[in-house]
Amino acid sequence: DSGVTQTPKHLITATGQRVTLRCSPRSGDLSVYWYQQSLDQGLQFLIQYYNGEERAKGNILERFSAQQFPDLHSELNLSSLELGDSALYFCASSVGMGERRNEQFFGPGTRLTVL
Amino acid sequence: AQTVTQSQPEMSVQEAETVTLSCTYDTSESDYYLFWYKQPPSRQMILVIRQEAYKQQNATENRFSVNFQKAAKSFSLKISDSQLGDAAMYFCAYRTFTDTSGSRLTFGEGTQLTVNP
Numbered sequence: 018d019s020g021v022t023q024t025p026k027h028l029i030t031a032t033g034q035r036v037t038l039r040c041s042p043r044s045g046d047l048s049v050y051w052y053q054q055s056l057d058q059g060l061q062f063l064i065q066y067y068n069g070e071e072r073a074k075g076n077i078l079e080r081f082s083a084q085q086f087p088d089l090h091s092e093l094n095l096s097s098l099e100l101g102d103s104a105l106y107f108c109a110s111s112v113g114m115g116e117r118r119n120e121q122f123f124g125p126g127t128r129l130t131v132l
Numbered sequence: 133a134q135t136v137t138q139s140q141p142e143m144s145v146q147e148a149e150t151v152t153l154s155c156t157y158d159t160s161e162s163d164y165y166l167f168w169y170k171q172p173p174s175r176q177m178i179l180v181i182r183q184e185a186y187k188q189q190n191a192t193e194n195r196f197s198v199n200f201q202k203a204a205k206s207f208s209l210k211i212s213d214s215q216l217g218d219a220a221m222y223f224c225a226y227r228t229f230t231d232t233s234g235s236r237l238t239f240g241e242g243t244q245l246t247v248n249p
Contacts (some may be wrong), residue, residue, distance in 0.1 A: 073236055
């Protein structure tokens with residue numbers, strides 16, 4: 018158990034819908050990262066938040082957005098869902114930013130299926 | 133932009149034997165981290181081993197060791213005395229150390245390792 022929690026574990030929805038994925042980082046971790054794992058794109062970085070502020074963006078679609086709340090949990094919002102959005106979405110957390118020993122710990126992931 | 137390449141989509145090994153998974157990367161930076169992650173059927177991402185680019189000594193964690201060739205931008209993972217529980221997808225990953233815009237991991241495509249009894 019990495020200490021990172023994600024809810025829900027599984028999510029099945031229809032095209033055009035909107036969903037919210039939730040992540041709680043390890044106690045003391047200030048950074049939260051979101052990654053998408055799909056058959057087409059592999060594992061790719063979406064976005065990073067550090068202490069409530071967006072710090073880095075990867076290949077995140079405009080239909081997707083995220084935020085990190087004062088209690089440091091994070092939510093990833095996916096809207097106007099398409100079949101191709103079906104994937105495993107991971108959240109990871111780390112203590113800080115670019116420090117040398119800034120290991121990322123991964124949550125169990127949320128499996129999203131868009132029908 | 134950094135890229136990570138794993139040229140072996142699938143590998144297999146006999147139980148108790150040794151197997152080496154390959155990884156190459158491309159970067160213009162001199163200081164960075166390299167990682168191997170294991171993803172078993174449960175889909176959990178598990179850190180296997182890490183290597184700091186400025187360290188010449190290859191990292192070792194029990195049965196897992198790396199061969200880090202900085203000039204060749206190569207980072208292979210050797211698994212000794214393979215066990216059935218080693219069967220998983222293995223991902224090579226790169227992280228910038230002094231990335232002031234974030235600490236993202238860039239992953240390779242993965243290598244599916246099968247361990248035969």
